[in-house]
Structure formats: C-alpha cells, structure tokens
Amino acid sequence: MPPTAVPTGVAPTGDYSGPLRPQVHFSPPVGFMNDPNGLFQASNGTYHLYYQYNPTALVAGNQHWGHATSDDLYTWTNQPIALFPPSGVEGAGVFSGSAVIDTNNTSGFFGNLTEGVDPIVAIYTLNTPEKQTQDIAYSLDGGYTFTEYENNPVLDINSTQFRDPKTIWHEETGKWVMAVTYSQEFAIGIYTSPNLIEWEFASNFSHAGLLGLQYECSNLVPVPVKDSDELIWVMYISINPGAPLGGSVGQYFPGTFNGTHFEAFDAAARIDGFGKDNYASQFFYGTPANESISIGWASNWQYTNLVPTAEEGWRSSMATPRRHYVTNATRIGYVLASEPYQIESVRNSSLLPDGAESASIVNTTVEIDLKNNTSGAVYFALNFTIPDGANVPETAAVTLTMRSSASNETLLAGHYLGGSNAGTTWVDRGKLTGFEHPLFSDKVSHTIVGNAESLSGIFDRSLFEVFVNGGEFSATSTVFPSEMLDTLEVTTTDLPEGADVSAAVWGLRSTWAQQ
Amino acid sequence: MPPTAVPTGVAPTGDYSGPLRPQVHFSPPVGFMNDPNGLFQASNGTYHLYYQYNPTALVAGNQHWGHATSDDLYTWTNQPIALFPPSGVEGAGVFSGSAVIDTNNTSGFFGNLTEGVDPIVAIYTLNTPEKQTQDIAYSLDGGYTFTEYENNPVLDINSTQFRDPKTIWHEETGKWVMAVTYSQEFAIGIYTSPNLIEWEFASNFSHAGLLGLQYECSNLVPVPVKDSDELIWVMYISINPGAPLGGSVGQYFPGTFNGTHFEAFDAAARIDGFGKDNYASQFFYGTPANESISIGWASNWQYTNLVPTAEEGWRSSMATPRRHYVTNATRIGYVLASEPYQIESVRNSSLLPDGAESASIVNTTVEIDLKNNTSGAVYFALNFTIPDGANVPETAAVTLTMRSSASNETLLAGHYLGGSNAGTTWVDRGKLTGFEHPLFSDKVSHTIVGNAESLSGIFDRSLFEVFVNGGEFSATSTVFPSEMLDTLEVTTTDLPEGADVSAAVWGLRSTWAQQ
Secondary structure, eight states: OOOSSOOOSSOOOOOOOSTTSOSSSOOOSSEEEEEEEEEEEOTTSOEEEEEEEETTOSSSOSOEEEEEEESSSSSEEEEEEEEOOOTTSTTOEEEEEEEEEOTTOTTSTTTTOOTTOOOEEEEEEEEOSSOEEEEEEEESSSSSSOEEOTTOOSBOOSOSSEEEEEEEEETTTTEEEEEEEEGGGTEEEEEEESSSSSOEEEEEEESEEEOOSOEEEEEEEEEEBTTSSOEEEEEEEEEOSOOTTSSOEEEEEEEEEOSSOEEESSEEEEEEOSSSOOEEEEEOBSSOTTOEEEEEEEOOTTTTTTOGGGGGTEEOEEOOOEEEEEEEETTTEEEEEEEETTGGGGEEEEOSGGGOSOEEOSSSEEEEEOTTOTTOEEEEEEEEEOOTTOOOOTTOEEEEEEEOTTTOOEEEEEEEOSGGGTTEEEEEOTTOOSOOOTTSOOEEEEEOSSOOSEEEEEEESSEEEEEEGGGTEEEEEEOOOSSOOOEEEEEEESOOTTOEEEEEEEEEOOTTTTO | OOOSSOOOSSOOOOOOOSTTSOSSSOOOSSEEEEEEEEEEEOTTSOEEEEEEEETTOSSSOSOEEEEEEESSSSSEEEEEEEEOOOTTSTTOEEEEEEEEEOTTOTTSTTTTOOTTOOOEEEEEEEEOSSOEEEEEEEESSSSSSOEEOTTOOSEEEEESSEEEEEEEEETTTTEEEEEEEEGGGTEEEEEEESSSSSOEEEEEEESEEEOOSOEEEEEEEEEEBTTSSOEEEEEEEEEOSOOTTSSOEEEEEEEEEOSSOEEESSEEEEEEOSSSOOEEEEEOBSSOTTOEEEEEEEOOTTTTTTOGGGGGTEEOEEOOOEEEEEEEETTTEEEEEEEETTGGGGEEEEOSGGGOSOEEOSSSEEEEEOTTOTTOEEEEEEEEEOOTTOOOOTTOEEEEEEEOTTTOOEEEEEEEOSGGGTTEEEEEOTTOOSOOOTTSOOEEEEEOSSOOSEEEEEEESSEEEEEEGGGTEEEEEEOOOSSOOOEEEEEEESOOTTOEEEEEEEEEOOTTTTO
C-alpha cells in the first residue's frame, strides 16, 4: 500500500514482482499514476519521464510530478518526486505540463549553471479550487529538483478549465510556442514567448474532430514524414470523457504551422489507436529532428480507479514508447503511425519450439509454451504473404490465443484475411476473468484497405498492444488475467494456395527485475 | 428459407413468429435486407419504405428494392418487390437510392396520371461490375410498380464507387438537389436538376469528420430546431467499414445550404448513436416541414451476414423510426436528436406489478414479470430526479437487467449518476449467449454533461434501443438471446436523500401478429 507521507528527496520504492506488474513498461513504484508529463531527452541522451502522481493513494488526486529516467525508454530508474503542490495553497495540485531545455537561457534562470548540466524549465498547470493557471519551475541540476518561479503564474486567464501546456522551441520565429487547452470550450490556445515567462496569445484552433466533453493534453509538434526529410506539423488532442469507445482517446490533425497559426490540412477526424487505453500522449522535447517519440498513459478514466492492480500497491502504467512518422496510407491519406521504439533492445531469445527464429504457420496451430519465460512479457511479429490475385476465402484468418493453463481464460487477437472483413484486426480481452466492469468493453477492431502485411504485438502481464503494418495502426489495451497466461497459440485457417504466415515470438527481458 | 425464384407481382411472405423476430420493427418477410431506400410519405399520409433486398438468400447480394407500407411506421404491410435489376445486364443490382413526389411533373412522366395518385420517381444506383450509375424509374400507381426511364443512366461519371443518391426538392432555388457519395474519395457530390433527368454538378463536401474507409448513404436535409420554427441543414454521412466501434456508423454535420453549396458550422465530427447497429439512415421525403423522420438499418456489416436470425429465414431489421430535431446540448452545442416516432401508438398496458402506471424505485430492485407479454416487446421510461446540490456518491447508479429464467443469460444497461462516470449510459449485450463473434463487441457507452434526466428504451426480441433525455443521444444494438428474456429487473443503488427514479414499463403490441 502507498505510504501515508509523501517521500521527499528519495525515490519512492515499490515491488515490481506482482503478476500484473508490467516488466518492460513504466509503472509507478507505488500509488496512482496518470498523464506523462515533462518528457524530454537530455543532451547526454537520457530520457526523462515525469508523470501525474498520487504517491499516497491508489486513486487519482493529490497531484505531484513523479519522475523516472532511462537510457533506452524501457529500463527506468525511479527518481525522487520532482514537483510538489505549493505548501499553503489548500487543495492545490501540480497538473500536467511539459519541460524544455532552455539552451540559450532565454528565461534568465541559468546564469550560473554548471557546465554540462541541461537548463530545464517545467511548464505546468497549477490547479486550485479557484482556477487553473500556467506556472513554471526551473531546475539547476538537469531536471532532478526544481525551484518554482517566484512570480508565478506566467499565464492566468481566470479559468477553471485551462490546462496542460505543451511547449516547444520554434526555430523559424525564434520563440517558444505553447499549446494549451481551453478544455470545455474545445479550443487549443497557441501562445508564444521569448523567454518562457511572458506569453502572448497568438491564435486558437477549435471545434475540430471529435469533441468528447473535454479537450486535454494537446501537442503541437513536427513529425517526420516516412522515407523523407520532410516534417509535417501535427496537432494532437486527447479527449475525455466522450470517446467513441467510451472515456478517453487521442486524435490528431496533420497540417501547417507558421509560428502563430495552425491549419489542419482537412476537416477529417483521425483517431490515434483503436484500443481504449492510450491517453494523454506527450511527445518528447529534445529528441533529434528525425525522431518523434511519445509516451501515452495506458488507461482510461472510465475504470482507472477500479482496476485490480491496486492489490499490488499501484495503478496504471505507461504504454510502450512510440516512434512516430506521418505516412500516406492507402485511400485515407495522412496517418500518424506509431511503432514500438527499438523494442529489440529488450528482446530475449526466441520462444518458438526448439528456439527457431521463425515458423511458417499455414492452416495449422502452433502452440508456444511461455512457462519458462519468467518475465511474462512477450513480443510477437507475424508477417503475412498472400499471392497476388489469390482467391482468399471469407474464413481465411489468423488468430492469436494467450491462455492460462490454470484457469483456461484467454486473451485473443486476430486478423481477417478474406471476405468483407478482410483487413480487420481485432482484440478481445473479454474472456479474461480478473476484472469486470460495465465500461470495461471487451472487443475492439480496426479495418484497413487490403490485408495487413504484418501484425506485431507486446504482451506484458496487464498490457497488450498490437501494431498493424509495423505501427500504421495500433491498439493498446489493459488486460487483467486472474492467472498467468502461459501458452500462446497461433492459428491460421483457410489460407489459400501459396499463402504464408511467418511468426516470430520472443521473450522480453524484465527491466524491473533488479528493482 | 428464402424462395429460389424472385417473387413478382405478389408480396413475399414470411413467418413473423420466431423468437428473434421483432414485433414492432420492420424486418423482411424472408431473405436478407440492408439499407432503407426511397422513403417517402404519400399525400394520403401512408409511409413507403423500400429496402435493399436479397429475396433469394440470407446474405447480402442480388439487390432488389423490397417494399412495405405503413400508416404509423410500426404496422407494416409487405408489398410486391418494387425494383428489379434490369434483365440482360449480367451481375447488375439495384443499389440504394431515394424517392420523391414530382408534384409539378417536372420530369414529364406524369401527364396522364390518375387524380389522387402521387407522381413518384425513384432515383437509385445501378451497380454493375463495370460501374455505378444513377438511374431513375417512375411509378404511375403511387409507388407500387415502377417503369425504368428509357434513357438511363441520368448520371454517369464512369466510376465504380459513386452511389446512394438522396434527392430533395429545394424550394428556394426551384430545383431538385441530389447528394451522392464518391465513396472512396470521401466526398459528397451535390448535383442539381430542374427535372430529375438532367443533373448539373454544383459542389463537393469532402474529407469531413470520420472517414472510415468509405462514405455511403448521405442525406442533405433540413431538420427542425427544437422549440423553434427554424430549420438547420444537416449533412448526414454513413461510413463503412472503419467506424470507431468497428464496421458501420453514421455521422452528421449541421450547417448551411444555399441550393448549391453546403458548409458545416464547424469541423467537429458528430456521431449519430453510440451503438454499433444503426446504419445507412435515410430521411423521409414528403413529411411536413416540421417533421423530420428517418429510418436506419439496424445492423453492422461486420457480422450482418452471420447473425443467427437466419434460422428463422430472415436477416436484418430496421431500427425504430426516429423523429429528429437539432438541439443545443450542454457545452457541446449542436446535436441531432432522435426520438422514437410516436411509440405510444403501439403501447399496450403497464407491465409493472399490479398494473401500476409508474413505480418509484429508490435503492431497491423492482422485478417485472414479462412472461405474459406475448409480443416479447417492451418499452420502458425512467425519469431521474436528483435534488440540486445533492452529494451523489460515486456508486449511485441505475441498472436494468433483462433475464431469461430458462438460461439465466442477461442483457444489461444502466446509467451512472455519481462520480467520474456521472452522466454515462451503457449497454452490455455480452452476457447473452445466442451469438458470438470476434467483431460482435459487447459494451458501448456514452457520457453527457451532468446526469441524464431520463432513460427510455425499446426491447424487441433481437433489438435493443436506448434513448437518453428523450432522444438527445441513443444507441441501437442487435441482441441475440438463446432463450426468451422474461424478466426485467430495475435496480437503483446509493441514490442520495431526496433522489427518485420513476419507472414505467409497457408491453408493445405485436404489429406482425396477423401476418
């Protein structure tokens, strides 16, 4: 159970061995976590992840910025809590926000900075019962401890629904640019500043795509175009509640940005992910221009305060870090693709029978024993080959079944290769027995034009993520088995002559085993 | 089973007594049905419903226009098939389209029409392996039999993805206006005509809202504003596949229309309904200006060809006819609301214990015996009263459970009154055992600002529809129990002091009992 006092100066500690505890994803040592905050990559390459953190309870509230660091985005070191609600302000919480590296000391906070230490400024929402303001704090030790700016707030419009500032450096205009949500007016305010302290209103981007009941956690970022040096600006907006699948979801708008105004290329609504559990994604500051990386919160406000991981002393994990690119998908055009960021770095040996690197699975089932995979985390990659012009039956399909030998409960996913559902990927978590709630929907699906070329996925105890065509489309689902899922069956049915499904399955290294 | 020959000149017949056969909804006598077509109200008040009809099989294909008529939209008379694929055109099908009353004989087809007979023109897509063209046919007997126009097609752009013309009379410009989908280009073409024969391109409305993988079945219609004489133009577009919940869904855009160009008020994507089974809605032609009525197809292409009603010789039904109005919902603004059209006209007596008109259900369960309700169709209406300023617990909720005493399977729905899910209505069809498919998702939900004031619904053997606040939001779900659901339990929990849930439950009259 979480401590009753907030730990200061030392990293909170926790037990990462529970059967639902992810082994390659970040989850808080103890207590409740939601949105990722302040993501940046330091000049020495270290990734910093802050997060909305309630260190003293297993439900949302009492918002601090927890902190962790990593060199590979999978192996995390918990750090002391970075931001605390100001003492003496009743009911205050440090809500979501971002961090930047103020390389040119535009803020003036870093006159005496030790050489080699990054000048970090956090820009966040201070939430009080009266209003939400944008405040800043600076760090003289590269992001580990922060000092609140003495003249906070830096942006105050006297609103209770004005939050989640995400700030970037806009090279062309030589200014800081903040995207911040007027949550219940369905608008993203764009503000600019020379120094992170004085902010000037530039424009609003509003009433676009799915409204839900609130806009939250916007990002306005340049994203590389696939196989190109081009960058396309993307406005990314999370909505909650009111997602089509219920609760929380992210959507995005590719377009142009001139330093003050964002214009979407069209009025289409593009949803990021077809699962229910990838929210409040934030893009890292400080990564190379050709690397756009984000982390999302792998949960949904509809049930996050109720999930059974509380029995292990924690609630909520982050989704697998995504590397993004914009691509031109068949027919529908612009797509913000997401691939797991260098998942190879935590791959162990093959789990296929006899340790084979891959298996051809044609109209049969291959059963893969996971009992000796002590991390309980698995990465699979299926490649589909369908001969051009093949007559693919309606019933041609690939099905993955993860099963518990103790309880016989299953987690299922699959892809239809033929008929009217050809190109449809699906996930069914409803046959697991560890959690039941009217809003914990079981089945999700997504259809692309033509068949997928590949389907890959990460299973990590209480998280399941699938990636179609290497990340063109993806779904993140929390999953709650009652018992360990210790078998993976890969089945293909009714593949036509000449078709092949090639499968590779690896265990993943437990990055938390030493903690 | 469907006949092997297409019946001509006589109405197809069928058995409407099966345990899954809706009793107050339209379903085809035998065979497979999809989109509603050609909806119009004749000058004598009779409603005409045509529909995509495969009279010889239980899956989609061999498209005819089936036909039925009704004076109340619930009690239908099957009519002979109205439109047949042209003989001699290999692989041709009569796809979706609309019908109008050519009162001024603009087409010239009606010089010798018998007085009192409406001059009906059907505008539809002729689908062949080569292309999709817009064709017309006229009826000299008020819509029962049709003659194809000899110089068809009236609109041909040499495309295989150009369909579903929906035509209206635009009084201000004195022209016919057709909205037709360039399905895979995500555009609605707007064409005008003086005579239904010569069509001129006016404009495109494109790349708006959710794209899915195809646009289909658009409507461009004026809809009354609630409590006002005003009308607002609505562009209504169905998409399939690619809905957020998988498969088929409708979305709409309120805006302005000047006879040639439609402009949406904003770039927001507004989804019609939070269930999976309300598609291809079409608005009636010929209703009074203050009455906007539509009928949708109550199914989803993901599983429509697989559902178990085939055992009874038919597949797919229409959703309850909706009366529409545009309203201004809290925070989100424009909403296309849908209420069941005069459902009172088919209401039988109260099913509450002792025949009470209503029951106050406060922190208890009332069990309602449905065994004597021979239609198996039920209408319920719950009204919620929560005192202003009441402290409503997180757990305050209303739950409806329909149960089979034979199998104990259940169909569930509910509304959360407190906590972070306050205002959320949900439906769970996953605990019924009559149908299982990876794409037949179980749970849907929708959240509004604040609590609902009312929740009503129609259960009709294999259809379940819920309406929040009298139709501001709604969900249509196909449901497949293995056994009759013969008990309804209404439960309220943790209502605060002074709160009340008032429930009324009526049986519905079987409108098909005589057929």
